[in-house]
Amino acid sequence: MLKKTLLAGLAIGVAMVTTAxxxxxxxxVYIGKNTGNPYFDSITGGFEDACKSLxxxxxxxxxxxxxxxxxxxxxxxxxxxxxxxxxIAPNSPDALNQVLDGAKAKGILVLTVNGDLVGNExxxxxxxxxxxxxxxxxxxxxxxxxxIGYKGxxxxxxxxxxxxxxxxxxxxxxxTLKNDAKYKDMHLVATVYGDDQPEKSTTxxxxxxxxxxxxxxxxxxxxxxIAAAAQVIQSRNLAATVHVTGLGLPSEMRDFVKDGxxxxxxxxxxxxxxxxxxxxxxxxIGGTIKNEVGGTFDVPNLGTITIADKNAMNxxxxxxxxxxxxxxxxxx
Amino acid sequence: xxxxxxxxxxxxxxxxPRWQVIVVRPETxxxxxLIAALFGASLLSPYFLDxxxxxxSFTLSAExxxxxxxxxxxxxxxxxxxxxxxxxxxxxxxxAFAQQAGVPMPLAIAIGLFAGLVMGAINGIMVIALxxxxxxxxxxxxxxxxxxxxxxAGDKSIRVPDWFIGINTVLIAGIPLTVLxxxxxxxxxxxxxxxxxxxxxxxxxxxxxxxxxxxxIRSQRIKMSLxxxxxxxxxxxxxxxxxxxxxxxxxxxxxxxxxxxxxxxxGGTYIFGGRGTILGTxxxxxxxxxxxxGMTVANVPPSxxxxxxGVLLIVSIIATNFIYSRTQR
Amino acid sequence: MTALRNIxxxxxxGILVMIILFCLAVGxxxxxxxxxxxxxxxxxLTPLILIGAMGQMLVVVARHVDLSIGSMLGFSxxxxxMMFKFHPEIWWPVGFLVSxxxxxxxxxxxxxxxxxxxxPAIIVTLGTLxxxxxxxxxxSNAKQIDRQxxxxxxxxMSQTSPIFGIPWIIFISFGVxxxxxxxxxxxxxxxxxxxxxxxxxxxxxxxxxxxxxTLLVFSISGALSGLAGIxxxxxxxxxxxxxxxxxxxxxVIAAVVIGGVSINGGVGTVLGTILGVLLLGCxxxxxxLLGIPGTTQSAIYGAVILIALLIDRTVRQQGIKSLTRxxx
Numbered sequence: 003m004l005k006k007t008l009l010a011g012l013a014i015g016v017a018m019v020t021t022a023x024x025x026x027x028x029x030x031v032y033i034g035k036n037t038g039n040p041y042f043d044s045i046t047g048g049f050e051d052a053c054k055s056l057x058x059x060x061x062x063x064x065x066x067x068x069x070x071x072x073x074x075x076x077x078x079x080x081x082x083x084x085x086x087x088x089x090i091a092p093n094s095p096d097a098l099n100q101v102l103d104g105a106k107a108k109g110i111l112v113l114t115v116n117g118d119l120v121g122n123e124x125x126x127x128x129x130x131x132x133x134x135x136x137x138x139x140x141x142x143x144x145x146x147x148x149x150i151g152y153k154g155x156x157x158x159x160x161x162x163x164x165x166x167x168x169x170x171x172x173x174x175x176x177x178t179l180k181n182d183a184k185y186k187d188m189h190l191v192a193t194v195y196g197d198d199q200p201e202k203s204t205t206x207x208x209x210x211x212x213x214x215x216x217x218x219x220x221x222x223x224x225x226x227x228i229a230a231a232a233q234v235i236q237s238r239n240l241a242a243t244v245h246v247t248g249l250g251l252p253s254e255m256r257d258f259v260k261d262g263x264x265x266x267x268x269x270x271x272x273x274x275x276x277x278x279x280x281x282x283x284x285x286x287i288g289g290t291i292k293n294e295v296g297g298t299f300d301v302p303n304l305g306t307i308t309i310a311d312k313n314a315m316n317x318x319x320x321x322x323x324x325x326x327x328x329x330x331x332x333x334x
Numbered sequence: 335x336x337x338x339x340x341x342x343x344x345x346x347x348x349x350x351p352r353w354q355v356i357v358v359r360p361e362t363x364x365x366x367x368l369i370a371a372l373f374g375a376s377l378l379s380p381y382f383l384d385x386x387x388x389x390x391s392f393t394l395s396a397e398x399x400x401x402x403x404x405x406x407x408x409x410x411x412x413x414x415x416x417x418x419x420x421x422x423x424x425x426x427x428x429x430a431f432a433q434q435a436g437v438p439m440p441l442a443i444a445i446g447l448f449a450g451l452v453m454g455a456i457n458g459i460m461v462i463a464l465x466x467x468x469x470x471x472x473x474x475x476x477x478x479x480x481x482x483x484x485x486x487a488g489d490k491s492i493r494v495p496d497w498f499i500g501i502n503t504v505l506i507a508g509i510p511l512t513v514l515x516x517x518x519x520x521x522x523x524x525x526x527x528x529x530x531x532x533x534x535x536x537x538x539x540x541x542x543x544x545x546x547x548x549x550x551i552r553s554q555r556i557k558m559s560l561x562x563x564x565x566x567x568x569x570x571x572x573x574x575x576x577x578x579x580x581x582x583x584x585x586x587x588x589x590x591x592x593x594x595x596x597x598x599x600x601g602g603t604y605i606f607g608g609r610g611t612i613l614g615t616x617x618x619x620x621x622x623x624x625x626x627x628g629m630t631v632a633n634v635p636p637s638x639x640x641x642x643x644g645v646l647l648i649v650s651i652i653a654t655n656f657i658y659s660r661t662q663r
Numbered sequence: 664m665t666a667l668r669n670i671x672x673x674x675x676x677g678i679l680v681m682i683i684l685f686c687l688a689v690g691x692x693x694x695x696x697x698x699x700x701x702x703x704x705x706x707x708l709t710p711l712i713l714i715g716a717m718g719q720m721l722v723v724v725a726r727h728v729d730l731s732i733g734s735m736l737g738f739s740x741x742x743x744x745m746m747f748k749f750h751p752e753i754w755w756p757v758g759f760l761v762s763x764x765x766x767x768x769x770x771x772x773x774x775x776x777x778x779x780x781x782x783p784a785i786i787v788t789l790g791t792l793x794x795x796x797x798x799x800x801x802x803s804n805a806k807q808i809d810r811q812x813x814x815x816x817x818x819x820m821s822q823t824s825p826i827f828g829i830p831w832i833i834f835i836s837f838g839v840x841x842x843x844x845x846x847x848x849x850x851x852x853x854x855x856x857x858x859x860x861x862x863x864x865x866x867x868x869x870x871x872x873x874x875x876x877t878l879l880v881f882s883i884s885g886a887l888s889g890l891a892g893i894x895x896x897x898x899x900x901x902x903x904x905x906x907x908x909x910x911x912x913x914x915v916i917a918a919v920v921i922g923g924v925s926i927n928g929g930v931g932t933v934l935g936t937i938l939g940v941l942l943l944g945c946x947x948x949x950x951x952l953l954g955i956p957g958t959t960q961s962a963i964y965g966a967v968i969l970i971a972l973l974i975d976r977t978v979r980q981q982g983i984k985s986l987t988r989x990x991x
Contacts, residue, residue, distance in 0.1 A: 037636055037805040038904035066636040066800075066905060069588045070491070071579060075394055079631040082381045096491050096581040100500065163956060164489045197957050200899045200906070201708075208704045209951035212695050229810070233900060237822035253809045254901070466972050469728075469785065470926045473916065474968040481962025488958055584958075592789065605783050637800030637904075644794030648787060652780050 027059045028287055029085040030280060032115065033076050034064035035093050040253060041225065041272060042091070044334035045116060048276025049089075056284045070094035077101045081108055087283040089113040089130075095166060099125045111286060115279045116272065118314070120166040127286075128293055128313035130279045132270035133321055135167060138223070139174025141268060141321045142248065143185060146219050149245040149265060153187040154218035157210050159231050159248075161198040161224040171223050191217070196227050203230035211244070222248035228267060232258040252324055252332040259329050266325040272334060274317035278304060282315065358661060360602020360654045364617040367600075367650075371621055375628025382631050389510055391627040392620070393502035393578065396512040397422070397571035398590050399619035402597035403516075403523050404567045406615040408560050409598055410527070412540040412607030415564050416472040417457060419590030420479035422572030425450040427483040429573060430492035430582035439495065447569045453479060454565015458558045476591065483584040491583040494576055501577040512574055516619070524612035532556070540607030596643065597622060600650045604658060674923040677974060678938040682945060689949045696952055703829075707821070709944040710836035711736075711891045711898070713937065715915040716922070717843040718770075718884035720936045723919055724847075725880045726860040726928025727784035731773060732888045732915060734795035736908030739765040740892035741799050744808030744902035755814040762893035763886045769795055770885015774878040784881075792912070800904045808902040817897040832894055839887065844933040856880060861929025917964060918943050921971040942967070 032049055034042040046062045053060040063080070065072035070093050078101060080088055088110055092098055095118075102112050102125045114129040123129070146156060158175065160168045172193060179185050191214050196203025203226055210217060211234070222228035228248035232255065235246055241263045250267045258264040281301045285291030291299045297309045307315050324332065375382045382388075392399075401418045408415050429446030433439055457475055461468040504511040527533040538546040539553045547553050576582045599605065600621060601614025625646070629639050690697040715732050722729045743762040746753060769791070776787045820831040847853040855876050859866040867873055891911075896902050922939025924931030946967065950960055 036905055037800060038803070038807060038906075040807045040809070043806070061633060063633055064636070066640060066796075067589070069585050070583050071586070075391065075626065075630050078387075078391060078394070079381075079627070079633075082384065082387050082631050083379075083633075084381070094491060094581075094583065096493065097579045097583065099580050100503075100578070162489045163958065194951065195957055202957055202960075204899075205704070205708065205947060206951045206957075209948075212700060212704070213693070213952060229900070253811075255810075257810050257900075460969070460972070464973070464976055466976055467926050470920060470972065471969075473913070474920075474965055474972060476965070477913065477917070477961055478965025478969060481959070481965045484958045485962050488956075592793075595786075595789065599786060605786050635800070635805070637797045637805060640793045640797030641801070642797075644790045644792070644797060647790035647793070648776060648782075651782055651786050651790075655780065655782065 027057055028087065028284055029059045029061075029083075030087040030089065030283055031061045031063060031080045031083075031085045032276070032279075033073055033080070033088065033090040034062060035091050035117075036068040036072075037064045037066060039064075039068075040334075041251060044272035045091075045276040047334075048273040048278075049280050050276075052277045052280030052284075056280060058280065058284055060280070068093050070097045073098060074101050077105060081105050081110065085110065086287055087111045087113065089115045089279050089283070091116045092119055095120045096122050102126060111283055113279055113283060116275050117167065123312045128282065128309070128315065130275055130282065130315050130317070132272065132275055132317050134316050134319060135170050136174060137320055138249075139171045140178045140182075142171065142221050142223060143175050143178045143182075143188075145247050145266060145268060145323065146221050146245070147185055147188060149247060150188070150219045152185060155189050155191045155214055155216045156219040156221065157191055157214065157217060158193040159203060159207055159210070159220055159222040159224075159227045160193060160195050161227065163195050165198075165224075168223055175221065188219075196222075196224075196230060198224060198226040200226060200230050203227045204234055207231045207234045211238075211240070217244055219245045219247070222246065222250075224249060225251050225254065225269075228264075229254050229258075232264050236261070236263040249321075250324075251334065252329055253334060255324070256329055259324065259326050266323055268321040268323050270318055270321060274304060277301070278307065278315065278317050282307075358657060360650075360657050361611060361614040361617060363650070363653050363657070364601055364614055364621060367646075368617055368621045368624065371624045371628065375624055375632075378628055378634070379632035382628050386508075387631075388624065388627065389508075389513055390502075392516075392623045393510045393512050395593065395619065395623050395626075396502070396510075396516050397575045397578075397587070398593045399597060399615075399623075400512075400516050400519055400574075401564070401568050401571050401590075402594040402615050402619060403519055403612055404560070404564050405594050406598045406601065406603050406610055406612060407523065407527060407536055408564055409603050409605065410540045410607060410610045411536045411557055411560055412543060413461060413468040413557060413560070414472065414595075414605075415457060415468065415561065416591045416595070417453070417475040417479055418564060418568040418571075418594060419587040420476045420483070421450055421453045421565060421568040422575060422590065423584055423586040423588070424453065424479045424483040424486075424572075425569035426572035426576045426582045426586050427487045427492070427584060430494055430576060431486055433494065434492055439498070443573060446573050447566055450565045450567075450569020450572070451562060452565070454562045454568070455558075457565070458561030461561065462554050462557055480584065480588075483586075487582065487584045489584065491581040493581050498577055499580040501574055512578070515574075520612055520616045524616075527612055536560070537608055540609070542608075593622070596647055599647055599654070602650075602654045602657075604654065605651070609658060674975075675932065675935045675938060678922065678935065678942060682938065682942050685942070685945055685949070689945075689953065693949075693952050696949060701948060701952070705941070705944040705948045706833050707830065707898075708947050709940050710821075710832045711894060711911070712914050712918055712943065713836040713940045714839050714887050714891045714894070715911060716918045716936050716940050717839050717933070718880075718887035719915050719919050720922070720924050720931050720933070721843070721847070721856055721880045722784070722884050723924050723926060724860045724928060724931045725856050725877060726863060727777065727877070727880070728788065728916070728926075729770075729773065729881065729884045730785065730788040730912050730916075731769070731791040731795055732884060733908040733911035734792050734799065735766050735769045735885050735888035736892045736895060736911055737902075737904070738769060738795045738799045738802075738892075739763075739889035740896050740902045740907050741803050741808070741904060743893050744812065744896055745803065747814060747896075748808055748812040751812070755817060758814075758817070758893050759890070763889040766889020766892060767882045767886035770882045770888070771878060773885065774881030777881065778874045778877050796905075796909075799907075803904045805904055807904065808896070810900045813896050813900055813902075817893070818900055821894065821898040832898060835890075835894065839890070840933055840937055847933065852876065852879065857929055859928075863928075913964075914943065917968050920968055920975075923971075923975060925975070939971075 049060050112126045114126050118129040194206040196206045222231045228250040231246045246264050247267050286293050425446040428449045429442050432445045433442035460471045502510050502512045535551045597618045601618035603610030739762040742765045743758045777784050824831045855871045918939040922936035
């Protein structure tokens with residue numbers, strides 16, 4: 003971590019001279035989905051470290067609950083505080099349109115980080131997503147296939163029925179299973195939704211096992227779902243017959259990997275999302291980065307970042323796979 | 335004007351001095367807290383004291399505040415309704431669903447309002463005709479109404495037409511329209527409650543329903559009309575929220591019932607009925623908005639806000655009880 | 664007295680019939696619903712609710728209500744989780760004492776506010792619902808207690824036991840129900856709760872120490888929420904400041920009302936409450952099996968509560984009729 007910060011400090015030194023060194027520091031706020039969500043600690047860490055080296059001011063705020071409108075008072079308050087950058091993990095793809103427009107009208111740079119306003123992209127300036135989401139589906143199918151010998155009945159345990167990211171991935175999974183001959187012996191028998199609640203996800207997982215006795219694998223592309231699914235497998239001692247994988251947090255999955263319940267799962271680095279967002283924001287406000295589709299810029303530790311269609315940026319190309327060998331290297 | 339006068343059912347002790355009647359009442363406490371909150375919030379953050387910002391922040395709670403005015407009357411009549419926030423969600427979902435399906439807008443709005451009326455009627459029938467306690471009926475309908483909203487809309491959000499969006503940004507003499515509606519509603523309901531026979535009957539029902547019925551007050555009819563009013567006003571509030579957000583999802587107004595009850599309680603409405611004023615709820619709505627806005631703009635974490643809300647509720651009810659027990663003698 | 668007994672019997676028989684009909688109806692669609700395996704699933708869904716419902720039953724019988732149980736569950740679980748995390752040297756079963764003790768303390772505070780200031784319980788516990796949740800964020804610094812800190816022995820309690828492999832957590836919950844039964848049926852204080860609830864004005868005249876009994880029921884409700892708190896940590900493997908216990912009060916109150924505990928106080932049985940909990944458990948377990956989307960669950964819960972209320976009223980009305988007929 004220290005090495006990373008030092009490196010970043012050196013690399014950014016040049017940029018700092020050219021940007022606003024005498025003026026007020028740039029104020030960045032990140033509005034999370036809700037407080038107490040371990041996922042955001044890591045993103046916040048990336049923002050904090052970046053701001054330490056770039057000399058910006060950073061604050062993290064979040065409402066108590068992740069309900070669609072609970073972020074609105076927080077956005078209003080940040081506009082009133084006169085921040086320069088609002089980065090947000092939106093709780094709703096469209097309920098925030100009006101208030102975000104208000105922020106943009108005041109000249110605030112609005113970024114969505116770790117989730118986008120799907121279908122309402124004009125209400126923010128750019129989005130920072132962890133990976134190219136078109137690759138998440140195929141990545142997950144390949145991992146599942148490698149665990150079950152590319153053969154047998156599998157199911158998907160997702161978040162809510164309308165979760166936009168999960169639905170993109172599930173569509174890609176279906177596509178991959180159907181069109182890639184490598185997976186012709188894998189059959190997707192069901193897609194169920196645990197609403198990102200541990201209780202409901204557990205019930206759905208148990209129903210899967212009971213409805214489909216021939217099930218050999220479950221993909222849960224959501225951190226709550228994969229932990230619940232693994233818990234069910236662990237408590238019923240089914241690790242040898244039913245393989246669970248998906249997207250999970252190393253901190254929550256460590257035990258399951260160590261006792262063999264889950265052999266491997268995937269995710270990205272939330273830390274890098276904060277790191278990239280802060281560098282992008284400071285660059286855009288300082289004039290060193292142009293927020294245009296097709297533009298490129300360099301970020302320490304991440305290399306060259308390209309601004310893709312709809313002003314979207316990714317911190318890494320493909321998912322990181324965690325297994326017994328590397329799980330202890332990650333502390334988020 | 336004295337709204338807290340109890341009917342003279344027994345021999346009353348000599349009247350208290352006039353200044354005491356005016357000063358020693360729960361609304362005074364709310365007003366004092368409101369002024370204290372304004373000072374506190376200004377000290378907490380230099381960004382707070384800005385009339386435009388405070389009014390804008392009030393629009394975020396204005397819909398709840400409007401319903402809380404009617405809820406105050408329901409509580410004074412000795413009942414309670416915990417379902418209005420769920421009612422807001424279901425009527426807004428029905429409205430949005432209908433207009434998306436091609437129903438003309440005026441008709442879609444009518445559908446939303448009518449749905450609210452029906453929901454109010456269901457509560458009223460179960461409470462009045464079937465005599466099941468309102469607290470438990472409305473906990474049940476709270477779950478049911480929001481559940482139905484979820485069945486209708488799933489967890490998708492439904493967009494509303496562009497021209498319908500932004501009732502909260504329409505300014506009249508610098509005041510957002512929803513805030514103005516709240517102020518006008520407060521005046522109308524305040525007059526109804528404190529100056530009409532209907533209003534006085536509400537207090538009498540809440541103080542002693544059996545006695546009120548013996549005195550010839552049609553308590554069932556009055557209570558039913560309050561539940562119906564509650565239903566329609568909640569539906570209207572739901573549509574206003576839809577206009578503010580530009581989209582409708584089943585979780586619209588989630589948890590709003592707590593905010594509304596909090597407004598009524600903080601304004602000195604007595605939970606067992608018979609006492610309370612619209613003025614109190616009016617002041618309490620501003621108090622709550624200022625407390626939460628002040629803390630949010632000062633980046634006070636929501637944990638502290640939850641604690642402050644909880645303490646405020648308990649302190650206000652202790653104070654209200656104390657004041658009522660003193661003024662009763 | 665026999666007439667009253669009959670009504671109560673009929674009430675519980677009614678819920679039992681509802682459960683059986685429901686299970687058979689689901690069974691015709693999905694035969695695997697009528698297996699031991701799914702009984703295990705249902706029983707594992709309900710222990711926390713059952714424990715919470717026993718406390719809530721006592722509170723409601725005493726003519727109060729406790730809306731803060733979810734926040735008490737969350738706070739106790741968080742305090743216990745923090746003990747596991749920061750003091751792993753402490754023998755883990757001490758966590759039970761910590762969690763139950765913390766819950767009892769919070770419950771006592773509710774009781775004191777209700778008795779000292781003569782405040783309505785619904786408002787007090789609405790306030791402490793927010794207050795305790797806020798305190799949970801504050802003590803935990805809004806950080807989740809992750810899986811690796813929760814002792815494995817605690818986690819395995821909700822998975823197995825030496826007795827036919829039936830998880831400990833199921834024995835604990837039914838043990839709590841049994842103790843509650845003995846408490847209300849065979850102790851003086853237990854009977855006094857009913858006397859207090861059926862007529863708060865006359866209760867002191869009959870020698871009921873109203874303040875002490877009220878404090879007791881709220882403390883029990885808190886203590887049982889605390890027990891549910893540590894079991895939550897074991898069942899789900901983590902403690903989260905915002906999720907843990909949120910919405911618990913609605914499930915528990917629904918179960919208690921369905922189980923025939925009268926919201927007017929003075930009436931309620933352990934058996935009825937258990938059946939109410941089981942009915943909710945059956946509904947929760949059947950929905951995913953039938954492929955009904957989770958989005959309908961809340962509407963179905965709401966409908967079940969309202970139907971239970973209507974049945975309750977009809978039964979009460981008939982009871983009054985049969986009583987008057989018997990007298991005539």
